[in-house]
Amino acid sequence: MPELPEVETIVRQLRPGLPGRRIRQTAVHHPDVLEVSPPTFQGQLQGAEILAVDRRGKNIVLSLSANRFLVVNLGMTGRLHLLDPEAPTDLPSHPAVTLSLQPEGTLFYADVRRFGLLRVLSAVEWKRESARLGPEPLEPALTAEDLHIALMRSRSPIRSWLLDQEKVAGVGNIYAAEALYRAGIHPRRAANSIAQGEAGRLLKGIRAVLREAIEARGTTLRDYRTASGEPGNFGPALRVYGRAGEPCPRCKVPVERIVFGNRSAFFCPHCQPESF
DNA sequence: AGTGTATCCTGCAGGC
């Protein structure tokens, strides 16, 4: 999906506009993105006031009145747009859910592949869901030592480990590749083979690339758009992701692509040696 | 515990 920087970008754009508005009407164009029937979903949202907009991992979380939470996971191709009634933009294709707001406004969810998911949860349910997710990588509470200790408990490849939302929340395939490149760690290295110093470099790499990507409003490969419909600008700053065959920016050795865990992994074979 | 595989679904690029 949209990974942490893309979701953070959307949340920051929605935050000034949504709180204080009510959900006046809900239209479901594609029940695929729901877990419940459209009438149930509509009933869960009807009349609710939006109190806050937050992010947890890759989830957009709208706090609603009556202690409910609308949790949006964008899957691979989900888009959440706040349509300005005064300045009609190009409507995205593949509409899935439309929320008509009061006062005037429309929150529009579109999703080409419909892997996304919209759920309305109680406070207890959301707390439980959130507790399943790993720590927020940008929160200072997460230390290199914490990371190293967690890594020692797993023998899975570090790239797969980083993609597991129960380990660290919000990192996806793009930023896992970029963070491992910056840390000089081969994506296939076992998590428990990462030394303490490497864990420190990895955490720094994760934070640096996430911050820079947020600054650029995310990476648009094809579908991702900000809440106002703009593409993200981080694409040209990617150093290895999607760059198989291109020279490593540091050493000029061609970037390689391998596949494991059903996903492509990109790395520099010179700067990220598999073993020492 | 970890991994390979399949699934959900559509669109696009590239090869022939």
Next chain:
DNA sequence: TGCCTGCAGGATACAC
């Protein structure tokens, strides 16, 4: 032009 294959920011379920 058209047909085919492979590939894509995710998450989950399954058999080994």
